[in-house]
Amino acid sequence: MSNKLLLFLSAESFHSYLWVNKTLASEQHFVDTAEGREQFSQFLLTQPSTPTYLLTDFIEEDFRHETVPHLRGSERSGMLQRKFEQYYRNTPFRQALLLQRSNEGRRDEDVLFSALTNPTHFSPWLGILLANSIPLAGIYSVPNISAPLVKDINSDHLLLLSWEKHAGLRQTYFNHKRLHFSRLVSVNSSKPFGEVVATETARTEHYLDSLSLLPQGQVLDVVMVCHAKQRKEIENELKNTDAMHFSYLDIQTLGKKLNTTFDYVESDATPLFLHLLATKPPASQYASAEHKHFFNLLNFRRNLLGLSAALMLGSLIWGITNLWAGYSLNSNSESMHVEIQQLTQQTQKIIQNFPGTPGFSKALATASDMKTAVLLVRKLDQHSPSPQVILADLSMVLNVFPNIKVNKLAWHLNSIRSATASPEHVILLNGELQKWSGNYRDGLAYLEDFQQTLSKHGHVVTPIALPLDVSASGSIAINENIDKPAQFELKILWRPQP
Amino acid sequence: MKLSLKDWPHIKVGGLIFLLTLSLSSAIILLSKNYLENIHASQNSSQQLLNEARRKLAGAREDRGNMNAYTAEYSALLNHNILNANQRLDWIEGLDKLKQQNHVLDFKYTISPQQNFVPNPPLDHGNFELKQSAMMLQFELLHEGQLIHFFDALHTQVKGRYILEQCVLERKGTVADNSPVSAFNTTAQIRATCNGGWLALHNRNAP
Numbered sequence: 001m002s003n004k005l006l007l008f009l010s011a012e013s014f015h016s017y018l019w020v021n022k023t024l025a026s027e028q029h030f031v032d033t034a035e036g037r038e039q040f041s042q043f044l045l046t047q048p049s050t051p052t053y054l055l056t057d058f059i060e061e062d063f064r065h066e067t068v069p070h071l072r073g074s075e076r077s078g079m080l081q082r083k084f085e086q087y088y089r090n091t092p093f094r095q096a097l098l099l100q101r102s103n104e105g106r107r108d109e110d111v112l113f114s115a116l117t118n119p120t121h122f123s124p125w126l127g128i129l130l131a132n133s134i135p136l137a138g139i140y141s142v143p144n145i146s147a148p149l150v151k152d153i154n155s156d157h158l159l160l161l162s163w164e165k166h167a168g169l170r171q172t173y174f175n176h177k178r179l180h181f182s183r184l185v186s187v188n189s190s191k192p193f194g195e196v197v198a199t200e201t202a203r204t205e206h207y208l209d210s211l212s213l214l215p216q217g218q219v220l221d222v223v224m225v226c227h228a229k230q231r232k233e234i235e236n237e238l239k240n241t242d243a244m245h246f247s248y249l250d251i252q253t254l255g256k257k258l259n260t261t262f263d264y265v266e267s268d269a270t271p272l273f274l275h276l277l278a279t280k281p282p283a284s285q286y287a288s289a290e291h292k293h294f295f296n297l298l299n300f301r302r303n304l305l306g307l308s309a310a311l312m313l314g315s316l317i318w319g320i321t322n323l324w325a326g327y328s329l330n331s332n333s334e335s336m337h338v339e340i341q342q343l344t345q346q347t348q349k350i351i352q353n354f355p356g357t358p359g360f361s362k363a364l365a366t367a368s369d370m371k372t373a374v375l376l377v378r379k380l381d382q383h384s385p386s387p388q389v390i391l392a393d394l395s396m397v398l399n400v401f402p403n404i405k406v407n408k409l410a411w412h413l414n415s416i417r418s419a420t421a422s423p424e425h426v427i428l429l430n431g432e433l434q435k436w437s438g439n440y441r442d443g444l445a446y447l448e449d450f451q452q453t454l455s456k457h458g459h460v461v462t463p464i465a466l467p468l469d470v471s472a473s474g475s476i477a478i479n480e481n482i483d484k485p486a487q488f489e490l491k492i493l494w495r496p497q498p
Numbered sequence: 499m500k501l502s503l504k505d506w507p508h509i510k511v512g513g514l515i516f517l518l519t520l521s522l523s524s525a526i527i528l529l530s531k532n533y534l535e536n537i538h539a540s541q542n543s544s545q546q547l548l549n550e551a552r553r554k555l556a557g558a559r560e561d562r563g564n565m566n567a568y569t570a571e572y573s574a575l576l577n578h579n580i581l582n583a584n585q586r587l588d589w590i591e592g593l594d595k596l597k598q599q600n601h602v603l604d605f606k607y608t609i610s611p612q613q614n615f616v617p618n619p620p621l622d623h624g625n626f627e628l629k630q631s632a633m634m635l636q637f638e639l640l641h642e643g644q645l646i647h648f649f650d651a652l653h654t655q656v657k658g659r660y661i662l663e664q665c666v667l668e669r670k671g672t673v674a675d676n677s678p679v680s681a682f683n684t685t686a687q688i689r690a691t692c693n694g695g696w697l698a699l700h701n702r703n704a705p
Contacts, residue, residue, distance in 0.1 A: 133508065289499070296499040297508045304512035308519035315523030322530035326537040333537070336544040343551035350558040354565055365581075365701060367561030370572040372624035373699055377575060377659065379621050380697065384661045386653065388646040395642075405669075409642070412664030413618065423619070 005052040005134075006274050009122050010167035011059065015270075016043065018050075019278045023261050024271055037128055044132040049298060052134050054126075054287075055277050057142045057167035059184045060118035062088070065099075065213075070107040088115035093139060093286035099178045112179060116141065116286055126291065135298035138285035143172045143182035145276045149254065150174050155221040157214055159204060159244075161197060162225045163187065165268040169197060171204045173213065180213060194237030197224065205244055225249045226267040383413060383423045385496055390425055393457045394492065401450045406431045407487075414493070425494045427459075433467065433486040440468045443486050451490065460493040579657045581699050586631070589696060592656030601648040603638040603685065612698065625702045630695035633660065637690040642667055645690055658696050665692040 004019035014036075018026040030040040064087055071079055080096050088094040094115035101109045116122075116139075129136050142164065150158055158174040172182040185200050187193065201222055208214050222244050226234055231248050238246040251264045251272065260275045289296075354367070365373070390411055398404060408430035413423055433443050444466065451461040467486030501509075572581075579585040586609065593607060615630035639645055645667065652660055667690045 293499070294508065297505055300499065300501075301509050301512035304509065304516045308512075308516045311516075311523045312519050315526040319526040319530035322534040326530075326534045329534075329537045329541045333541050333544045336541075336548050340544070340548050340551045343548075343555045347551070347555045347558045350555075350562050354562065365572070366703070367564035367568070369625055369701055369703065370568045371564040372622070373575060373581060373626060373701075374568040374571040376621060376623050376626065376628075376699065377571075377580065377697075380617060380659075380661055383617065384663060384694070386646070386649050387662070387665060388650065391642070391646070406667075408666065408668045410664065410666040 003050055004278055005047050005050045006278060007052060007054045007125070008057070008166070008270055008274060009054060009125060010057045010164065011121060013166040014040075014125060015166065016040075017274060018047075019274075022259075022279075024274060024278075032124070037124060040125065041128050041132060044128065044134055047134070048132070049135065051137045051295060051298065052129065053137050053277050053281060054122070054129075054139045055142065055145070055273060056116060056122060056139060056286075057164050057170065057184060057273075058116060058118065058121060059168075059186075060116065060121070061141055061143070061182065061184070062115050062117050063143075063179075063181050064113040065180055066111055066113060067108050068111050070101060070109050083113055084115075087113055088117065091115050091117055091119050092288055093119055095284050095286055097144075097179070097284050099180075110178075114141075114144075130291070130294070133294045135295035136287060136291055137295045138281065138292065139287040140277055140281065140285045142167075142170050142184075142273050143179055144282055144284060145273060145280070146170075146172050146182075147174070147177070147179060147282070148258070148276055148280055149225070149249070149272075150177060150223070153221070153223060155223075157218055157220050159201065159208075159220055159222045160225070161201065161222060162269040162273075163193075163267050164270045164273070165266075166270065169200055170269075171200065173204070173208055175213060181208065181211075183207075192233070192237065193230065194234040197234055198237045198239075201238070201244065209243075220244045222246045223249055225251055225254060225269050225272070227251050227264060230267050382496065385425075387411075389496070390427070390494060393459065393494070394427065394429070394454070397450070397453050397457060400453065401446070403434045403446060404431050404450060405434050411494075423495070427492040427494055428464075429490045429492060431488060431490075433488070440486075443467050447488055454492060458495070458497065462491040462493075463488065464491050465489040575659075575699075577657075578659060580659045580697060581701065585657060588657040589633075592652070592658070595655065596648065596651055599651065601651055602644045603640055605635055605637045605648070607633055607635045609633045609696070615695065615697065623699075627700040627702060629698040629700060630661070631698070632693070632695040635690075635692045635694075637688075637692070639667070639688040639690055640685070642688060642690075645688075645692075660694055661697050662692060662694040664694075665690060 006017040006019055006024070008015045008017070014030045014032065016026075016028045016030065017024045020026075028043060030036045030043075066083070068079060068083070083096065084094050094113070097112040097114065099110040099112055101107055122139075126136075126139075142162070146160055146162070149162075150160055155174075156176050158177075160170075160172045160174065162170045162172075164170060168184050168186045170182065170184050173180050183204060185196075187196050205214075205220050208220065214220060220243060222238070224234060224238070224246065226248060228250050231250070235246075235248070240246055251267055251269065255262060255264050255272060255275070258272070258275060258279070260272065262271045262275065264271070391409075398406065406429060409427065411425050411427040414426050433446065447463075447466065451463065454461050466488050506513075575581050579588055589609065597605065610632040612629050612631045615628040617628065637645060637648070645665070649660075649662060667688050670687055670689055
């Protein structure tokens with residue numbers, strides 16, 4: 001938590017404290033004289049940018065409870081402004097604290113209007129703060145910062161009593177833990193403190209009763225913040241009645257509970273309230289926007305610095321991330337370059353060791369061309385097999401059919417594109433039956449047998465002409481000369497075996 | 499909060515620091531971004547080079563495999579003057595030699611000018627242009643076996659590659675008397691006419 005400058009101002013005195021490392025320190029007192037104000041001004045020069053909190057404890061602080069309609073925005077602001085003008089026209093130090101809002105009907109609001117009605121007490125000091133451009137965070141009052149002291153006390157109607165050495169006896173009334181009223185009385189040292197407390201407490205109780213803030217027959221719980229040393233003295237004076245019930249909060253115990261490091265040697269609650277101000281400043285306070293201008297500038301400046309730091313940190317992280325990513329990629333690139341070099345060397349080695357063609361220069365043809373040339377010639381050889389290959393099967397079958405005399409034999413590569421990979425050759429066999437007796441049936445059967453045998457050897461045989469065309473579409477001309485040879489012509493399709 | 503010029507002395511340090519930080523941050527971000535982009539570009543370039551090197555090595559390995567597989571056959575093609583050659587003298591000398599070997603009773607041949615060769619069905623010939631010098635052969639045969647022996651000898655003894663496309667064998671007596679070959683050896687039983695061509699492969703990339 002950063003340092004703070006805490007100022008405590010009452011009708012009788014003006015003190016400053018530094019809040020350093022969660023501790024009150026360096027208390028200074030300034031008298032309300034020209035010299036005192038000059039000393040204060042000089043003191044402020046040593047704290048130019050320290051956030052400053054002004055705590056006031058005046059008798060002239062007025063409280064007015066009112067129920068107002070629930071409004072928003074400019075309507076609400078206008079309504080509150082009219083109320084301020086109505087009740088607190090002569091002071092700029094005023095505030096409206098929302099106590100609660102009804103859940104039914106118009107949802108009216110319970111509002112506590114309060115004001116420091118005598119600004120002449122602190123206007124000079126305030127003027128010095130503004131003249132020195134001190135960042136004033138707010139102007140607070142003891143009643144407004146007392147709520148944390150009562151939050152754990154189980155009472156709906158509570159009167160909190162505290163004594164500030166330089167101000168007096170503060171009596172603050174809480175209704176259902178909400179501030180409703182407060183008054184400060186000077187403590188006359190001529191009377192016992194306990195007696196003063198008893199007297200003033202009774203007055204306050206009557207006042208609350210007169211305002212009907214206490215329900216009929218309601219017992220007011222009065223809680224006194226005091227030191228253990230003084231408790232006995234006070235206890236002797238404060239007796240429980242039908243209207244009031246007294247209890248005590250040990251200031252040292254309270255201090256420890258609030259984690260203060262201050263050593264309370266007496267019942268002065270000023271350090272306690274200053275601790276509350278430093279650690280839990282309430283949102284509501286009396287300073288206007290004009291009074292808080294330098295505090296807002298301080299926050300703006302700090303936000304700019306914070307933003308700058310965040311921006312710098314973010315950009316450094318971004319930059320470092322990019323650099324790291326780049327470094328990783330660079331390492332990767334280097335390993336790639338090494339691999340490229342190795343691959344290139346391997347490639348060169350392979351190329352240098354390419355087998356050369358005997359008797360010829362190594363650079364005569366690429367491997368791809370070699371492969372193309374060899375496969376091409378192989379394919380062409382497939383397309384033009386030797387006569388021996390083409391006629392081998394036919395020759396073998398002809399040996400088994402000696403009556404067939406071949407007069408003409410022709411073959412060529414089939415020009416019709418074949419659906420299969422291997423080419424097809426067309427063999428035209430023109431022959432005649434020898435030793436034919438003129439028996440057409442025997443002759444045709446012989447030829448049929450010949451064709452079947454060729455088919456079994458993988459040939460596709462189509463008769464073009466037979467000795468006698470006995471098909472339904474053929475014409476028949478019988479010649480009485482039986483010596484005429486029985487001629488025939490066959491078309492045989494041959495394909496190389498895979 | 500409303501700011502005015504009077505407030506400048508209170509915020510000038512913070513404002514200047516913010517502006518300076520903004521500039522520095524922008525510079526850091528831009529420079530680091532540029533650096534990273536350059537590294538990315540270099541990385542991409544290196545990756546491309548690596549891919550190229552891998553491709554070349556794979557190509558070299560494939561070439562090595564191809565060479566191992568096809569060098570011998572390719573050498574044989576070179577030896578037979580099939581590649582980038584038009585060795586007509588080899589053919590003529592070879593055919594003369596075959597004539598002297600009397601594989602057939604007699605034969606005549608005619609070689610035509612070289613032309614482009616388009617195989618049927620079409621074949622992928624890569625960087626090679628296919629050429630063919632058509633040659634017609636006319637034979638006088640005692641029997642069809644002589645034809646077979648002749649073409650076997652043509653294939654093995656004569657440099658070059660003769661692609662035989664068609665043949666017609668006809669028993670003598672079935673041929674007309676005024677045919678050009680009737681003046682030949684009268685003991686011939688079969689007359690044959692064969693057509694084909696001498697194949698030549700020209701590599702477009704050859705010097």
